[in-house]
Amino acid sequence: MDDLSADEIREYRGTLTKPGKNSPHRDRAVAENLDLFERMKNGEFPDGSRVLRAKIDMASPNINFRDPVMYRILHAEHPRTGDKWRIYPMYDWAHGQSDSIEGITHSICTLEFENNRPLYNWFLDQLGVYHPKQIEFARLNLTHTIMSKRKLLRLVKERHVNGWDDPRMPTLRGLRRRGYTAAAIRKFADMIGVAKANSMVDLGMLEYAIREDLNACAPRAMGVLRPLKITIENYPEGMVEEFEVPTHPQDKENREMRVVPFSREIFVEQSDFMEDAPGKFRRLTLGREVRLLGAYYVTCTDVVKDDDGNVVELRCEYDPESRGGQSPDGRKVKGTIHWVSAQHAVQAEVRLYDVLFTDENPEADGDFIENLNPNSLEVIENAMLEPGLAEARPGDHVQFMRQGYFVVDSVDSKPGKPVFNQTVSLRDSWKKMQQK
RNA sequence: UGGGGUGUGGCCAAGUGGACUAAGGCAGCGGACUUUGAAUCCGCCAUUCGGAGGUUCGAAUCCUCCCACCCCAGCCA
Numbered sequence: 001m002d003d004l005s006a007d008e009i010r011e012y013r014g015t016l017t018k019p020g021k022n023s024p025h026r027d028r029a030v031a032e033n034l035d036l037f038e039r040m041k042n043g044e045f046p047d048g049s050r051v052l053r054a055k056i057d058m059a060s061p062n063i064n065f066r067d068p069v070m071y072r073i074l075h076a077e078h079p080r081t082g083d084k085w086r087i088y089p090m091y092d093w094a095h096g097q098s099d100s101i102e103g104i105t106h107s108i109c110t111l112e113f114e115n116n117r118p119l120y121n122w123f124l125d126q127l128g129v130y131h132p133k134q135i136e137f138a139r140l141n142l143t144h145t146i147m148s149k150r151k152l153l154r155l156v157k158e159r160h161v162n163g164w165d166d167p168r169m170p171t172l173r174g175l176r177r178r179g180y181t182a183a184a185i186r187k188f189a190d191m192i193g194v195a196k197a198n199s200m201v202d203l204g205m206l207e208y209a210i211r212e213d214l215n216a217c218a219p220r221a222m223g224v225l226r227p228l229k230i231t232i233e234n235y236p237e238g239m240v241e242e243f244e245v246p247t248h249p250q251d252k253e254n255r256e257m258r259v260v261p262f263s264r265e266i267f268v269e270q271s272d273f274m275e276d277a278p279g280k281f282r283r284l285t286l287g288r289e290v291r292l293l294g295a296y297y298v299t300c301t302d303v304v305k306d307d308d309g310n311v312v313e314l315r316c317e318y319d320p321e322s323r324g325g326q327s328p329d330g331r332k333v334k335g336t337i338h339w340v341s342a343q344h345a346v347q348a349e350v351r352l353y354d355v356l357f358t359d360e361n362p363e364a365d366g367d368f369i370e371n372l373n374p375n376s377l378e379v380i381e382n383a384m385l386e387p388g389l390a391e392a393r394p395g396d397h398v399q400f401m402r403q404g405y406f407v408v409d410s411v412d413s414k415p416g417k418p419v420f421n422q423t424v425s426l427r428d429s430w431k432k433m434q435q436k
Numbered sequence: 437u438g439g440g441g442u443g444u445g446g447c448c449a450a451g452u453g454g455a456c457u458a459a460g461g462c463a464g465c466g467g468a469c470u471u472u473g474a475a476u477c478c479g480c481c482a483u484u485c486g487g488a489g490g491u492u493c494g495a496a497u498c499c500u501c502c503c504a505c506c507c508c509a510g511c512c513a
Contacts, residue, residue: 005511006510006511010510013509014509016437016508017509018438018509019438020509051511061439061440062438062439062440062508064508066509069510069511071511090510111441112506112508113507113513114441114507114508115439115441116508138442143447149513150513191449191460192449192462193461195448195449196442197443197449197506198442198443198505198506198507199447199449200448201448201462202447202448204447204462204463205447205461205462205463208463209462211475215474215475222472245471250475250476282473283473292471295471324471335473336470338472399472400472402472402473404474426472426473427473427474427475428473429473429474431473432473433473
């Protein structure tokens with residue numbers, strides 16, 4: 001039993017390079033120790049007034065051996081024992097015993113506990129109980145995020161994110177709400193391995209794992225995130241056609257089809273039109289023919305702008321011969337874009353995500369909060385989706401073709417009114433070309 | 437500067453004396469294919485294993501010295 005204050009204990013402990021010195025209470029009689037300990041347990045003493053320490057070696061080069069504290073007084077309500085015990089054990093003292101009681105063979109933990117292993121072993125040896133083996137491995141670090149529970153807690157408490165299950169959080173709950181499947185997380189774990197070297201895994205690996213999994217199973221659909229209206233001037237007014245398109249075009253086994261309506265006015269992606277388009281741009285520009293996925297070839301004939309010069313609408317003409325997306329003359333059309341019939345589109349909220357932190361290593365210097373990416377969440381209120389998507393249920397995965405994988409949010413979706421969270425975008429080699 | 441760890445390509449990571457002129461994956465770069473600029477496919481991408489010596493017929497693997505980085509001075513875990 002030691003009556004030294006916390007400050008005194010610190011002083012007596014010495015430093016990394018200087019040995020500590022014995023506490024004046026180190027050689028108290030056993031009977032007195034027993035009595036004091038019992039009374040400490042029963043709550044006779046205030047918090048911090050004394051502690052139980054293991055008598056080991058105040059000069060040990062391993063600071064953990066300089067008479068480590070085993071129990072301290074805490075007048076706290078324990079969830080199981082209530083107020084029966086007013087003392088609580090320290091990690092090093094309790095850890096080995098709980099592992100031993102549970103019959104654990106290998107107690108896996110992170111690198112920072114390497115210094116504690118000798119003490120883990122020492123306590124178990126003194127006790128003479130079943131002795132599990134502690135093995136330390138490096139923790140997982142991912143670029144552009146943090147993994148420390150304490151730091152994650154701060155993100156939650158300071159409301160930088162919307163809770164532990166915020167889709168931007170690297171927590172299991174966050175990942176699941178983001179649309180990460182268990183299989184993808186396991187695949188990722190297999191990919192990165194386990195080792196003792198401190199390392200930082202590129203976020204790209206995680207994204208690869210989820211893309212691979214979702215590519216195989218996610219049904220495809222068309223969704224226009226930032227709509228640009230097109231009027232197909234030579235398409236009969238009031239006419240509606242229904243096209244059958246494959247839901248799993250990449251899957252040779254699964255021939256499932258779905259029906260999407262087509263009409264004179266459609267929405268396409270704003271980014272699929274460019275006024276002064278370079279030759280390599282395979283999408284819409286004045287006079288260039290593109291294929292509307294699964295529907296018709298269409299050529300832009302006119303650009304409508306508002307007073308500020310913003311493009312607000314496109315006029316096009318379609319080739320009736322190209323029904324289904326191919327023409328009898330066999331001419332090639334390089335670009336294929338997704339679309340949604342304006343009168344049939346369902347409006348939905350879509351949330352796009354970017355990395356939580358702009359720096360690869362947010363903890364590198366300064367306060368990691370400073371590195372928060374202000375644009376990690378973008379909410380699109382009025383995305384235009386193909387009508388079938390209205391029936392999507394929470395947890396459903398879908399690929400919005402040419403854009404990315406999305407999952408129906410399990411918290412904010414309402415029946416018939418799904419909210420989509422972006423799981424991960426598709427790879428985008430066009431964007432890469434542009435950046436060069 | 438006491439003690440404990442780790443160093444293999446941009447990133448992760450096998451390999452612990454001979455089949456290693458170093459596996460695999462991610463990223464990257466070429467190209468093929470394509471009704472998703474996706475996916476798929478094909479090719480390229482460390483003569484060198486933190487550095488320097490040494491042992492050996494033979495070293496990423498053994499020895500010596502050195503260097504870099506991480507962890508430990510909570511009555512936190």
